[in-house]
Amino acid sequence: MDVIVSTLAAFWLILALFFVLIKRGLWIFNEVSKSLSMFMLEKALGPAIDFVSGRSGSASTAWIIHGFIWTFAASTFTFVGLWLTHDSTALHSFGSWGYHPNSSELIYAGRLTALFGAIGMLVIGASLYALPKLSGTDLASESNATLVSLLWTFSVLLMFIGSQNSVILGITILPVANILLSLASTAIAINMILTISEATQDIPFPGWLILFAVIGNIAAILAVFVSGAYDEGTGQWLLFHLSGGTFFFCGLAGVSLYSASVGSGNPLWSKSLVAFTLFGALVTINPMGSIDFSMVTDLFSLTSSELAPSSRDVIAGSFLMALSAIPIIAFSANMLVTMRGSDAFVENPDSPGIAELNLGSWMLVPVAIGALFVQTDALGSVNELTGISQSLDLMAIWLVMVPLSIGAALNILPRASGRHQLSANRSRWAYWMMTGGAFLGLLITLMSDFTDMALTESMAEQGASINDELRKVGSVMFYGTVIGAIFHCTNAISGQFRGRIVEIGNTSSISSISIESYTLTSPTSIRKILASGATLDTEVSPSGQSEEEGSATEL
Amino acid sequence: MSVDVPSSVDVFIQGEKEPGSSGIVVVLGFVTMLTFLILYGILFPGRDMPVVSEVLPMFEGVFDSGIWFFLLGIIFGAFSILATMLTEATSE
Numbered sequence: 284m285d286v287i288v289s290t291l292a293a294f295w296l297i298l299a300l301f302f303v304l305i306k307r308g309l310w311i312f313n314e315v316s317k318s319l320s321m322f323m324l325e326k327a328l329g330p331a332i333d334f335v336s337g338r339s340g341s342a343s344t345a346w347i348i349h350g351f352i353w354t355f356a357a358s359t360f361t362f363v364g365l366w367l368t369h370d371s372t373a374l375h376s377f378g379s380w381g382y383h384p385n386s387s388e389l390i391y392a393g394r395l396t397a398l399f400g401a402i403g404m405l406v407i408g409a410s411l412y413a414l415p416k417l418s419g420t421d422l423a424s425e426s427n428a429t430l431v432s433l434l435w436t437f438s439v440l441l442m443f444i445g446s447q448n449s450v451i452l453g454i455t456i457l458p459v460a461n462i463l464l465s466l467a468s469t470a471i472a473i474n475m476i477l478t479i480s481e482a483t484q485d486i487p488f489p490g491w492l493i494l495f496a497v498i499g500n501i502a503a504i505l506a507v508f509v510s511g512a513y514d515e516g517t518g519q520w521l522l523f524h525l526s527g528g529t530f531f532f533c534g535l536a537g538v539s540l541y542s543a544s545v546g547s548g549n550p551l552w553s554k555s556l557v558a559f560t561l562f563g564a565l566v567t568i569n570p571m572g573s574i575d576f577s578m579v580t581d582l583f584s585l586t587s588s589e590l591a592p593s594s595r596d597v598i599a600g601s602f603l604m605a606l607s608a609i610p611i612i613a614f615s616a617n618m619l620v621t622m623r624g625s626d627a628f629v630e631n632p633d634s635p636g637i638a639e640l641n642l643g644s645w646m647l648v649p650v651a652i653g654a655l656f657v658q659t660d661a662l663g664s665v666n667e668l669t670g671i672s673q674s675l676d677l678m679a680i681w682l683v684m685v686p687l688s689i690g691a692a693l694n695i696l697p698r699a700s701g702r703h704q705l706s707a708n709r710s711r712w713a714y715w716m717m718t719g720g721a722f723l724g725l726l727i728t729l730m731s732d733f734t735d736m737a738l739t740e741s742m743a744e745q746g747a748s749i750n751d752e753l754r755k756v757g758s759v760m761f762y763g764t765v766i767g768a769i770f771h772c773t774n775a776i777s778g779q780f781r782g783r784i785v786e787i788g789n790t791s792s793i794s795s796i797s798i799e800s801y802t803l804t805s806p807t808s809i810r811k812i813l814a815s816g817a818t819l820d821t822e823v824s825p826s827g828q829s830e831e832e833g834s835a836t837e838l
Numbered sequence: 839m840s841v842d843v844p845s846s847v848d849v850f851i852q853g854e855k856e857p858g859s860s861g862i863v864v865v866l867g868f869v870t871m872l873t874f875l876i877l878y879g880i881l882f883p884g885r886d887m888p889v890v891s892e893v894l895p896m897f898e899g900v901f902d903s904g905i906w907f908f909l910l911g912i913i914f915g916a917f918s919i920l921a922t923m924l925t926e927a928t929s930e
Contacts, residue, residue, distance in 0.1 A: 355919065359912050366905050373903035762908055769915035773922045780926040 286510075286517040286592070287568075287599045294506035294525060298565060301498050305476060317480060320473050324427040335429040339421060340699035342428030344779070346408025347692045347699070349436050351775050353400025354685065355768040358717075360443070361393030361677065362765050365728060365758035369751045382447075390673065392446040395578070397680050399464065400439040402531065404432070405688035407471060409538035410493045412699045415478050417490035417541065423477035431470045438463035445581070458584040472497045488557035492537030495565060499529025516588035517596050520662075521568070523576035528569030528607070535684060536560050536614050538691040539640055543621045546634045546694035552620040556613040563610025568603040570654040571683075573676035574661040574669060592662055600662045604655055611651045618644035635710030639690030642718055646682040654679060670736040674729040681721035681764060689717075689771065696775060702782035704774045713770035720763025728757035 309316050325332050335341070367373060367386035374384045415422045422428060438460045445456030475497055479486060486494075503525035512518025540560075544551045551557065580587040592600065622637055622644075653675050660668040693710065697703045704710050731753035738750075812823065878887065886892075 352919065355915070362908070362912075363905070366908070370903055370905065373905040376899060376902075759908075762911075765908075765912055765915065769919065772919045776919070776922045777926055780929070 285595050285599065286512045286515055287521055287596045287603070290506055290510040290512045290518060290521055291568075291603075293510045294502055295566070297502040297505050297509075298495070298499065301502060305479070305494070305498075308480070317477060320477055321423065324424040324470065324474060324477075328427070328430065332426050332430060335426050337424075337426040337429075339425060340412060340701070342422060342425045342432070343408050343412035343695065343699035345429045345432045346404050346411060346435075347696050348775060348779070349432055350401055350404035350408055350688070350692060351768070351772045353396055353404055353436075353439060354689065355765070355772050356443070357393050357397035357401050358681075358761075358764045358768045359393075360389050360396060361681070362758060362761050364389030364391075364393055365724070365754070365761055369754035369758070384447075388447055390677075391578075392443050394573075394676070394680065395442040395446055396439055397685065398531070399442060400436070402535070402680070402684045402688045403439075404435060405692040406496070406531075406534040406538055407435075408432075408699075409542065409688070409691040409695045410475070410496070410534065411471075412695045413538055413541040414475055414490055414493050417493075418479050418482035418486050419484040420478060420481045423474050423481070427470060428474055431467045434463055434470075435467040438467065449581075455584060457581045461582040468497065468500065472501065487551075488554060488561055489537045489540045489551070492533045492540070492557070492561050492564075495561065496530050496532075496534030496537060499533055499565065500526055503529055513583070513585055514588065516590040517592045517600075519579045519585060519588060520576045520590050520592075521600075523572060523579045524568050524570070524658075526579075527572045528564050528567070531684060532569050532571075532610075533561070533564050535643075535687045535691075536564065536610075538695070539618060539643070539687045540614070540621070542636060542691040542694035543618050543640050545698070546637050546640070546690075547622045549621055549623065552617050552623075556617040559613040560610045560617070563607065563613065566603075567607035567610065568600060569607050569611075570604040570658040571651055571676075571679045572654065572658075574657060574672045590661065591664075597663050601659045604658055604662075608651070608655070611647060615644045615647045634694065635704065635707055635714065636690040636693030636695075638711070638714050639686040639693060641690075642714075643683050643685075643687035643690060646678075646686070650675065650679050650683050667736075670739070671729060671732045674725055674732050678721075678725050678729070681717075681725060685721075686718070697778075697782070697785045700779055701785050702778055702780075703785060705777040705782050706774060709770050709774045713767040713774065715767075716763040716770065717767030720761050720765070720767060724757045724759075724761030724764065726757075727753055727760060731757060 335345075363374070363384070364386050367384065367389060371386065377384060411422055411428050441456055441460035441463065444451070445460055449455060449457065475494060479490070479494065503522060506525070507513050507518050507522040510518070512521065536557075540551060540557060543549075574590075576590075577587060579585065618640060622641060653671075657668045657672050657675055660666065661672070693704065731750050734750050734753065812821075817823075875887075
């Protein structure tokens with residue numbers, strides 16, 4: 284049976300249904316459903332809703348601060364997990380407390396907390412600010428969104444506990460965490476739909492990317508269960524990648540494109556490329572992520588099945604994964620060109636987030652190509668590249684997804700909270716520590732993986748000592764990521780209290796439509812004029828200054 | 839010709855900013871401590887350090903991997919985040 288095509292057909296059908304419902308509404312039941320939804324988001328929660336602030340931007344701020352703290356936790360778990368790959372008894376003294384940490388469990392904990400805690404919370408936090416701005420309205424319920432951040436954090440905490448000890452008092456922890464996470468996701472999805480129902484302008488594509496990130500994930504889960512593919516390895520593998528392609532890729536793309544424009548002050552370069560990114564992300568299969576899809580079986584409490592696709596599934600899956608190069612390259616190119624010029628890179632002290640967005644955009648294409656090879660290899664049951672899957676997965680997390688989400692959050696947090704980070708210098712240090720740590724640490728670990736694969740292939744009786752040394756150096760290098768995350772946390776928290784107050788000036792346009800006029804105040808190059816979004820039809824207006832030699836100064 | 843000398847006030851006065859050279863005093867104290875420890879080793883070679891030599895064996899088998907140096911840094915970082923939250927929220 285063709286699992287992939289039939290499940291994707293159900294997925295696309297559900298997405299189309301969602302889209303029609305969002306655009307058309309529920310006919311005469313529109314007002315009733317909106318009132319009922321608002322009641323469920325606020326009044327139905329009783330006194331709990333009064334515990335949180337309903338101030339504009341408070342929800343976004345709360346989610347982003349939580350995200351930063353989870354970034355620190357996730358980097359710590361990943362660092363310890365990487366260390367234990369070469370020194371498995373390093374933490375054996377915890378055994379006296381009944382805790383026996385091992386490498387694979389801690390890396391799994393690092394993946395869960397990075398994906399759902401760090402990236403998930405930063406993306407949702409940035410979305411809660413960006414989507415209302417893109418719709419020209421306010422968030423439907425700031426209070427509910429703020430309150431839900433606590434529920435989400437609690438579910439991620441349960442995920443960490445479940446990754447270390449799957450059953451406590453007879454209760455399987457990870458499915459419980461997933462139920463709480465789904466509850467929080469549903470509240471956020473309703474909040475976002477209510478927000479765009481009050482839109483006062485056409486929503487630009489980044490807004491649709493954000494919206495489809497949330498509802499696409501729900502559609503993916505529904506599609507796999509409706510099609511009955513949930514108990515097959517191929518269906519579970521597909522759900523893993525559909526969630527990656529919708530919630531993570533669409534969400535990251537939406538908030539990154541928005542904050543690249545807002546942070547750099549440049550208009551979004553191409554509207555068509557955003558449309559390609561959105562459409563491509565929904566019709567293709569995103570290859571990024573591990574070949575181990577046990578996360579799906581753990582979170583949904585499914586029976587784990589072998590990945591045994593039919594030949595038609597292999598062809599369809601490989602083709603759709605290769606096709607995902609289009610949205611990935613479109614997104615990366617759009618980001619890089621949008622951030623062009625205007626000192627919008629590392630040296631810009633006012634936009635520390637731009638450097639992070641730049642890194643994520645650069646690393647996206649090579650990591651995605653690597654992931655495509657590994658996934659195609661696994662789907663075709665060749666399994667020659669299995670050895671590098673974990674390192675490549677960590678690279679996707681720490682060199683693409685985390686930088687993009689942190690970059691978006693760093694640009695949006697000051698606008699949402701009204702205060703900048705405490706120190707731009709500390710933000711830069713954090714960037715260099717995280718980038719250097721993740722890049723060098725994971726690259727060296729990848730080298731060790733290749734050595735391992737070569738030794739396995741040659742059926743060597745003893746492992747090479749250089750391998751352990753490489754893993755040791757890799758894990759020590761990755762420690763920089765932990766330090767960088769600590770810097771980001773303290774900087775963001777202190778900034779909320781003592782950071783410079785944001786003076787909102789002439790913020791950038793969110794439209795990709797080229798500018799109609801350009802005021803020339805000083806001599807400049809044509810490249811700079813074009814870089815600001817001007818086209819051949821843009822009218823260049825010199826400002827009132829005289830070039831005549833010896834003329835009187837105009838007052 | 840008289841020089842204006844500020845009259846003493848009966849209140850406690852403390853500067854808002856820390857003088858840059860105050861760190862030198864702390865470093866000087868640290869170096870002095872290390873010097874005395876080295877001196878102890880020269881004057882009484884082969885003899886265990888009082889108190890310290892009795893405390894350290896308690897941790898044998900616990901901190902016997904290099905990861906603990908890094909974990910101490912992480913614990914310090916975690917507490918610095920916690921301390922930042924508490925002090926920023928409670929400061930005037």
